[in-house]
């Protein structure tokens with residue numbers, strides 16, 4: 001029904017992707033087309049899930065074997081025309097509405113599908129390049145993201161402070177017909193395998209704060225760019241510190257937007273990542289749903305106390321409530337209402353809920369899944385720090401939403 005004769009995306013390989021499923025324009029959860037839409041997505045995605053996912057799904061999400069399956073999954077979704085579903089059709093996406101992205105994520109969750117591998121390519125670099133990139137940058141950088149052949153990293157955090165981007169110390173200094181970029185980024189997810197860095201730099205020592213930053217789309221294989229992997233609490237070394245001491249030419253066309261526009265480009269990117277996350281981005285796999293299903297199973301089998309089992313039941317209900325609340329926010333936003341206040345608590349609520357689920361999983365003491373819960377409990381500590389610490393979100397809510405004095 002919605003497979004149409006829309007313009008095909010240009011791909012790096014020169015070949016068009018298979019027919020893409022394009023948005024039927026569903027904007028509410030009572031639309032009669034929902035079932036058919038979900039069935040069509042399911043029909044395409046289910047056979048595309050890599051067979052090796054069955055073995056990898058209980059691993060740490062960024063363990064090398066899990067990352068490899070997720071990489072294959074990006075490629076497989078491209079081949080069935082469901083790669084970067086939130087991008088506009090003219091850039092090779094499906095142009096899904098926020099409501100459609102929630103429905104898409106529901107299918108992913110039902111299928112227990114892998115998470116997107118190149119999340120930062122899709123949601124950070126790709127969306128920013130679509131909004132701010134010039135035509136040459138769009139032609140050059142978007143197809144490999146769509147096709148799942150290039151890994152992007154986010155270069156905001158630095159050793160001297162991550163959360164405060166205005167404090168960026170990596171400099172880009174004018175030299176003749178180009179720039180010398182020097183500094184270091186840290187906690188850079190997937191950097192050991194990175195191809196491109198969305199790199200926030202300071203381009204002026206005199207311009208006013210927030211007008212002195214610029215973003216470069218840096219080649220991570222260029223001379224003078226190197227990565228030292230950092231091992232996490234889980235034992236996996238999937239992020240790292242990036243060291244930069246490199247020159248680029250103006251003709252390389254790597255400055256995104258205008259010089260001095262970096263603050264807008266990085267806060268826009270942050271908004272993309274956190275506002276719609278996790279349900280309206282079209283990027284999530286089904287990991288949280290998988291945990292909650294398993295929590296219910298373990299609670300039924302567990303010999304833990306009634307109080308712990310009750311806690312598990314309560315979390316199942318809280319998780320469902322969180323899903324409904326998120327849907328409501330998405331639907332109201334789609335209808336043009338300002339949902340920024342309602343949405344401001346979503347990141348905190350989701351990260352803390354997932355952490356409570358894994359903690360309860362440990363408490364249940366299920367003999368079959370004890371190791372799974374131990375590992376996920378450690379792994380999920382990151383959710384309240386990554387994409388900005390919850391403490392900072394709380395401060396922002398206090399100041400900007402509730403209007404409390406500082």
Ligand SMILES: Cc1cc2nc3c(=O)[nH]c(=O)nc-3n(C[C@H](O)[C@H](O)[C@H](O)COP(=O)(O)OP(=O)(O)OC[C@H]3O[C@@H](n4cnc5c(N)ncnc54)[C@H](O)[C@@H]3O)c2cc1C
Pocket residue numbers: 153154155156157158160161162163164186187188189190239382385386387388389391392395
């Ligand atoms: C798994 C993981 C992956 C990550 N991936 C990336 C990535 O790919 N790219 C990238 O650039 N960064 C990445 N980060 C870094 C992450 O964005 C930063 O850790 C985060 O922004 C906090 O910065 P920081 O660690 O420098 O802590 P700081 O900014 O030094 O803050 C430390 C603590 O102080 C408190 N704090 C600081 N400022 C405030 C405030 N204004 N109000 C209230 N409390 C405050 C908070 O408790 C905070 O946790 C990742 C982090 C994790 C855990």
